[in-house]
Amino acid sequence: MAKSGDGIRILQGLLVFGNVVIGMCGIALTAECIFFVSDPHGLYPLLEATENDDIYAAAWIGIFVGFALFALSILGIVGVIKSSRTLLLVYIILMLITYAFEMASCITAVTQRDFLTPNLFLKQMLERYNKSDADNNNDKWMAEGVTKTWDELMLQKHCCGVRGPSDWQDYTSTFRSNHKDADFPWPHNCCVMDAQGSPVNLDGCKLGVPGYYNSNGCYDAISGPLNTQAWGVAWFGFAILCWTFFVLLGTMFYWSRIEY
């Protein structure tokens, strides 16, 4: 049975509008995820070494899902305007698959974010920073990544350790086994540097004189961008999925009402 002409027109209009929004959101999702994957803050080596880098996997899925949403929204618009049963059936099935992938991406991003605690980064920093004797190539790669990332982090964000410089004093570490405590109570990158890149006053830094060493921890500088990434992927994806839910229900209803 067919609905009245006006009702059909309204439903078609709504579905076309819904698909346009999905298409635009798909492009936005792709752009956002490409931004996150490009790692502007250089924090990926830290996650890679913790073997907990699934928020990047979620961002990669987001890139392809966004593009798929854009392509499928065009298919949907064509199918709704032409009232073609085949096109709309293909649209619904492919959209359900894309929906499942995007759902996986959202849940992965938000679940993995819970794992990013200060203790995780602390343990990794103590075990891998400045590690020179590696077990295998993978280990060596991770240790180099961690060392380089921490060095840049301490220099650019003017911080030391995860919670503070006392992390280097409270725990043994690979760094401690390579450097004596008398000369290096903490890495020299924790000292306030002058324009040439050497510590302003090394004795002041070693003794912990305020103003000559970085006294705050780097955890905020690490968790800030990673949290933004996880929430950006998860919540934006969630919003798209809520909208897509209604569009899909409408499309299924429309499809079931088309006469041959």
Next chain:
Amino acid sequence: MCSSWVVLAFCCLGQLCADQSLKPQIAAPQLATNNPTLTTVALEKPFCMFDSSLHPNKSYVIYLYAMKETASAISSQVTDNSGKPLDSTFQQTSGGQLGPYKAALFDVPNCASPPKLADVGDVNKVSDVLKQYLFRVGDDGTCLYDPNFLAVCNPPLAPDTTYRFKYVLLDSTEGIMKAQTLWSDPIKTRRVKLPLKIDTWPGRRSGDMIVITSILSVLVFLLLAGFLASVSSAVM
């Protein structure tokens, strides 16, 4: 006659008492926040502690002795029988375990014009202020292994150990001890924990995760139900 000798005796006793009630202090915690560390302790130099024993025309030098607190049961003497201070080294006393060892010698700090701690903020003055104000025991990591090293060796201390320190005033020409402080309060170096013991378990799940997972699961279920309903209604 008798009374003047009594007065003189009291004066001398008073001077010795004044020296004896003073102890080496740890450096000001607001200045040296990283103190004591794993292997070093920064002590304030003895400002105005020996001034009553100084004569204007003589030259003096200060020795710093360090020993583990457990050694006080064995021997805590810093002079031999003739009043000359001991020349013990870190190796001879097994790092302060068998008795005190000489960790440093330096000039008597200037009591009249002590370094102003507020000057630490100035980058040009900070080295001088630190050098005049405090001394870091355990600073030299290489002198133990350097066969050419001839000065007083100040090797790193042991972690998680209690040490005590003493300053001794010495007349440089006679080589005899003139005054000494008491042994300082016990100062313990830091202790380390193993990184293996760090617990990386995140604990309970955050609210976001529960909301997103539960709502998305419900939506997917409803979508599949809707799909089945529309397919079955189209087939029939």
